[in-house]
Amino acid sequence: MKPTNILFTCAGRRNYLINYFKEALNNEGLIIATDMSANAPALADADIAITVPSIYDENYISTIKDICLQHKVTAVISLNDLELPLLAKHKSNFNNIGVKVLISNEDVIDIAFDKWKFYQFLMKEKLTTPKTFIHIDEAIAETENNTLSYPLILKPRWGSSSIGIETVDTKEELILVHKLLLIKLKKTILYKASEKEINTAILIQEKIKGSEYGLDILNDFNGNYYGTFAREKLAMRSGETDKAISVITPEILAIGEKISLLLRHSGNLDCDIFIAENKIYILEFNPRFGGGYPFSHEAGINTAAIYIAWLKNEKIKASFNNYKSNITFAKCDRLLKIKSNS
Amino acid sequence: MKPTNILFTCAGRRNYLINYFKEALNNEGLIIATDMSANAPALADADIAITVPSIYDENYISTIKDICLQHKVTAVISLNDLELPLLAKHKSNFNNIGVKVLISNEDVIDIAFDKWKFYQFLMKEKLTTPKTFIHIDEAIAETENNTLSYPLILKPRWGSSSIGIETVDTKEELILVHKLLLIKLKKTILYKASEKEINTAILIQEKIKGSEYGLDILNDFNGNYYGTFAREKLAMRSGETDKAISVITPEILAIGEKISLLLRHSGNLDCDIFIAENKIYILEFNPRFGGGYPFSHEAGINTAAIYIAWLKNEKIKASFNNYKSNITFAKCDRLLKIKSNS
Numbered sequence: 001m002k003p004t005n006i007l008f009t010c011a012g013r014r015n016y017l018i019n020y021f022k023e024a025l026n027n028e029g030l031i032i033a034t035d036m037s038a039n040a041p042a043l044a045d046a047d048i049a050i051t052v053p054s055i056y057d058e059n060y061i062s063t064i065k066d067i068c069l070q071h072k073v074t075a076v077i078s079l080n081d082l083e084l085p086l087l088a089k090h091k092s093n094f095n096n097i098g099v100k101v102l103i104s105n106e107d108v109i110d111i112a113f114d115k116w117k118f119y120q121f122l123m124k125e126k127l128t129t130p131k132t133f134i135h136i137d138e139a140i141a142e143t144e145n146n147t148l149s150y151p152l153i154l155k156p157r158w159g160s161s162s163i164g165i166e167t168v169d170t171k172e173e174l175i176l177v178h179k180l181l182l183i184k185l186k187k188t189i190l191y192k193a194s195e196k197e198i199n200t201a202i203l204i205q206e207k208i209k210g211s212e213y214g215l216d217i218l219n220d221f222n223g224n225y226y227g228t229f230a231r232e233k234l235a236m237r238s239g240e241t242d243k244a245i246s247v248i249t250p251e252i253l254a255i256g257e258k259i260s261l262l263l264r265h266s267g268n269l270d271c272d273i274f275i276a277e278n279k280i281y282i283l284e285f286n287p288r289f290g291g292g293y294p295f296s297h298e299a300g301i302n303t304a305a306i307y308i309a310w311l312k313n314e315k316i317k318a319s320f321n322n323y324k325s326n327i328t329f330a331k332c333d334r335l336l337k338i339k340s341n342s
Numbered sequence: 343m344k345p346t347n348i349l350f351t352c353a354g355r356r357n358y359l360i361n362y363f364k365e366a367l368n369n370e371g372l373i374i375a376t377d378m379s380a381n382a383p384a385l386a387d388a389d390i391a392i393t394v395p396s397i398y399d400e401n402y403i404s405t406i407k408d409i410c411l412q413h414k415v416t417a418v419i420s421l422n423d424l425e426l427p428l429l430a431k432h433k434s435n436f437n438n439i440g441v442k443v444l445i446s447n448e449d450v451i452d453i454a455f456d457k458w459k460f461y462q463f464l465m466k467e468k469l470t471t472p473k474t475f476i477h478i479d480e481a482i483a484e485t486e487n488n489t490l491s492y493p494l495i496l497k498p499r500w501g502s503s504s505i506g507i508e509t510v511d512t513k514e515e516l517i518l519v520h521k522l523l524l525i526k527l528k529k530t531i532l533y534k535a536s537e538k539e540i541n542t543a544i545l546i547q548e549k550i551k552g553s554e555y556g557l558d559i560l561n562d563f564n565g566n567y568y569g570t571f572a573r574e575k576l577a578m579r580s581g582e583t584d585k586a587i588s589v590i591t592p593e594i595l596a597i598g599e600k601i602s603l604l605l606r607h608s609g610n611l612d613c614d615i616f617i618a619e620n621k622i623y624i625l626e627f628n629p630r631f632g633g634g635y636p637f638s639h640e641a642g643i644n645t646a647a648i649y650i651a652w653l654k655n656e657k658i659k660a661s662f663n664n665y666k667s668n669i670t671f672a673k674c675d676r677l678l679k680i681k682s683n684s
Binding site: 243 | 355357358381382383384386506511514515518519521522525529576577579580585636637640669670671672673674675676677678679680
């Protein structure tokens with residue numbers, strides 16, 4: 001049988017994902033991982049590890065295509081928000097050489113990448129989400145009219161950024177932090193859109209006081225709904241879920257299915273929600289495997305095995321989906337030896 | 343033989359340390375771990391895991407003492423900067439019930455905890471360190487006299503804080519960030535000293551453009567020098583070393599020994615330095631095991647085994663110290679099941 005070789009790009013520190021897929025492949029294919037940093041931890045666990053240029057390098061796509069051809073890659077999975085728009089654009093390009101790019105179409109990537117577009121999408125679809133502003137004057141006016149109240153959240157509008165999320169409790173703090181985030185954004189700018197629309201590049205958002213949940217909403221590669229796997233976040237670290245407990249409720253399953261039907265995204269979609277006073281607030285989509293996926297996996301959904309079955313046109317075995325509620329996992333550090341190149 | 347039972351307080355996510363000590367103990371003693379959070383990852387790897395009140399709770403010390411008596415604890419190791427001053431104060435108290443508290447004396451803890459005192463200590467000892475200010479006016483005056491130049495670093499003066507380290511490139515940014523950090527500090531204040539001296543609670547520091555190194559400077563429990571184990575930091579995450587390569591040079595060994603002789607600290611001391619233009623700048627001390635210790639351990643120094651030998655009055659075996667340079671390790675995530683209490 002033809003081996004199923006899977007390429008993870010921007011593999012970074014997602015060792016668990018590499019290992020889940022290796023296990024699911026059961027030696028019937030190889031895991032290839034690329035990263036621009038030779039000492040990205042995930043490279044150490046892959047069968048084949050390759051250092052590549054930055055995604056902004058003009059040779060990036062051709063390098064990835066060459067790797068696909070050389071290693072007979074079946075499918076490509078990207079783990080980086082900034083790479084998704086790029087790969088989405090070149091999807092048919094890869095298709096033409098017989099390589100499946102397992103990411104969503106440009107429209108889905110686009111909505112997820114621009115948090116203001118995302119807000120307008122949610123408004124249009126009448127989905128509940130925190131009140132959001134891109135003009136500081138409008139946010140201040142609403143607080144003064146008592147239609148909005150502190151604390152408020154400030155965050156960059158585009159993609160994943162080295163700039164953190166900030167909470168502010170007063171008008172003075174709001175103005176200070178807004179000014180500062182704009183200064184920082186100008187220094188760390190990664191995405192051209194921010195430059196063109198710098199004055200609307202910081203999002204101001206109502207802070208929902210409730211429980212935060214992460215959802216893995218799984219569609220097949222044709223956009224058909226498969227299932228929703230949720231966890232309540234118990235702790236965060238560096239923007240990723242650090243501790244979580246698996247949860248199954250009819251409300252969460254319903255919102256997952258609704259999002260799947262609206263987006264018809266491809267494969268796994270990581271979605272953040274808040275639940276407060278029995279309302280579900282949608283916070284963010286990441287149309288990829290997120291830092292919360294291992295919690296879903298450990299609670300019984302083997303998306304790695306499901307992906308491979310779909311790639312091979314095989315049936316999904318019952319054992320691949322054994323999701324249980326009330327299972328708590330935490331991340332902790334593992335030390336990994338990095339082979340020297342010299 | 344009497345078992346050597348070791349208690350790690352504020353164990354948090356230092357699973358590697360728990361496991362290094364378990365391995366070194368070789369079943370001749372137990373590892374007990376405490377934390378105020380029942381789902382602290384390190385609790386899962388300990389032989390005995392106990393949830394305790396916050397270190398600020400009036401019953402904290404008596405709870406820890408009770409645990410020591412109940413589980414026949416030989417020695418206590420704390421992993422938290424905010425707990426060190428507390429345990430240092432009660433050291434003789436524990437000694438009286440036959441329990442060794444393996445942390446430095448109050449004077450050492452004190453110097454490390456107040457970064458301004460630390461700066462003055464380094465000045466007095468004629469050790470090189472970045473120029474440091476607690477008054478923003480003085481820092482601005484020096485930049486205007488060209489005796490100090492941007493970028494500058496801002497950070498809280500006391501202990502470990504939830505407030506991050508900020509880099510500023512202009513006077514405007516310096517004033518903005520200084521104002522903001524003071525507002526944040528007032529909200530997250532943990533240590534009474536900051537309240538009394540709030541106007542000098544933010545440190546402004548020259549930014550050294552060089553390579554950053556982490557040192558484990560090891561003394562025995564009487565303050566006698568044992569050795570220095572260093573690594574160059576290749577990447578950081580959440581304030582901890584994420585990737586590093588072990589390094590042995592005469593200059594680093596010399597500065598480690600000098601610090602040991604000056605401080606006569608007890609056990610392991612984590613020390614951050616910068617090397618720029620052949621000068622060694624001392625940045626910070628943490629008189630405990632730091633997030634960089636596993637890199638030293640993996641490069642060949644088994645401080646866990648050495649601690650246990652010292653506790654048992656046994657000889658240090660040659661195999662405990664086999665430190666090699668040029669060994670690179672990275673941290674990555676490991677998933678850990680948390681047992682339910684319900």
